[in-house]
Amino acid sequence: MRPERLSFFNEQDPPELTALSEDRATLAHLTTLRARITMGLRDLSVERAHAVQRLTNAGVPVDAWLLLPKERGYFATYDNAEFVEARVDEALRWIDAHQLPIASLGFDFEPDLRELDGLFASPARTLGSWAARSFDRVRRARALERYAALISRVQARGLRVEAYQFPLLLEDRAADSRFFQRFTSALDVPVQREVVMAYTSLLGPLGPGLLERWSQTAPAIAVGSTGGGVDPLPKLGFDEFTRDLRLAARACRDVSVFSLEGCVQQGWLERLVDFDWDAPVRLPAVQRVGASAAGLFARGLARVLR
Numbered sequence: 001m002r003p004e005r006l007s008f009f010n011e012q013d014p015p016e017l018t019a020l021s022e023d024r025a026t027l028a029h030l031t032t033l034r035a036r037i038t039m040g041l042r043d044l045s046v047e048r049a050h051a052v053q054r055l056t057n058a059g060v061p062v063d064a065w066l067l068l069p070k071e072r073g074y075f076a077t078y079d080n081a082e083f084v085e086a087r088v089d090e091a092l093r094w095i096d097a098h099q100l101p102i103a104s105l106g107f108d109f110e111p112d113l114r115e116l117d118g119l120f121a122s123p124a125r126t127l128g129s130w131a132a133r134s135f136d137r138v139r140r141a142r143a144l145e146r147y148a149a150l151i152s153r154v155q156a157r158g159l160r161v162e163a164y165q166f167p168l169l170l171e172d173r174a175a176d177s178r179f180f181q182r183f184t185s186a187l188d189v190p191v192q193r194e195v196v197m198a199y200t201s202l203l204g205p206l207g208p209g210l211l212e213r214w215s216q217t218a219p220a221i222a223v224g225s226t227g228g229g230v231d232p233l234p235k236l237g238f239d240e241f242t243r244d245l246r247l248a249a250r251a252c253r254d255v256s257v258f259s260l261e262g263c264v265q266q267g268w269l270e271r272l273v274d275f276d277w278d279a280p281v282r283l284p285a286v287q288r289v290g291a292s293a294a295g296l297f298a299r300g301l302a303r304v305l306r
Helices: 014-022 024-032 046-057 081-097 113-121 123-133 137-156 168-174 179-184 200-215 238-251 260-265 285-305
Strands: 005-010 036-041 062-066 104-108 160-165 193-197 221-224 254-258
Touching (some): 005 260, 014 046, 014 260, 024 046, 036 046, 062 081, 062 160, 081 104, 081 137, 104 137, 123 179, 137 160, 137 179, 168 285, 179 285, 200 221, 200 238, 221 238, 238 254, 254 260
Parallel strands (some): 062 104, 104 160, 193 221, 221 254
């Protein structure tokens, strides 16, 4: 069944974004799909504001996804809250100055982008560093207090607040633990919409089984990656992408795709117009069993480390 809400993340710089927002075919496909865009605010330029206006004038709602300069960590982390606060103020002024019909602001709780680059280059060293600091409960408590206050301030301005989270947050909750939050820099804060980023392109052979499992408890789920973004790993093929769409939509009524530009570049957006959401998906038993075992292990580890 087609999800009630279908959103596409977008993470482009102004030249590419301008071209996308001026493409009539892309606009037509998005309106036919009744899709939204979650736009990463890589800058707060006039060109980006004009792109938002073109999209919304064409009937494509745009939500904002807060991003920082890469030297400030790019994502919302435990350690850069002061820069996130300043960026929020800049973004609100930008929205007001251009009278943009943006109703939601999203926070992407992840490790510093420079740490993620280190993870891809030297996994053992980076994971060891994360494990060592995961026992610092004060660090999480300080971040939680600061972001909770910031979110309240954004909501007081009349904006909805969204959060984009790693799936291990779900295992933390199930285990009544905070370990994976401290490990991955996720932050369990109350927001109006929470999207779990279950990208099988990052999860390896167990990815489809984990996506199926997490979709059953996530309030909203994101699939990918189809291309774009900052991670250097291989992207999904079309068959993998459509498998993930069906797995997610079968259990969750709020589905996002990372990314819009990846779908457009590969000609996939137009193929979704007549997409059969209800076609059966059969995962190999080893993927389902492996995903269940991985989830039980993660939950058990979180309980032990609690």
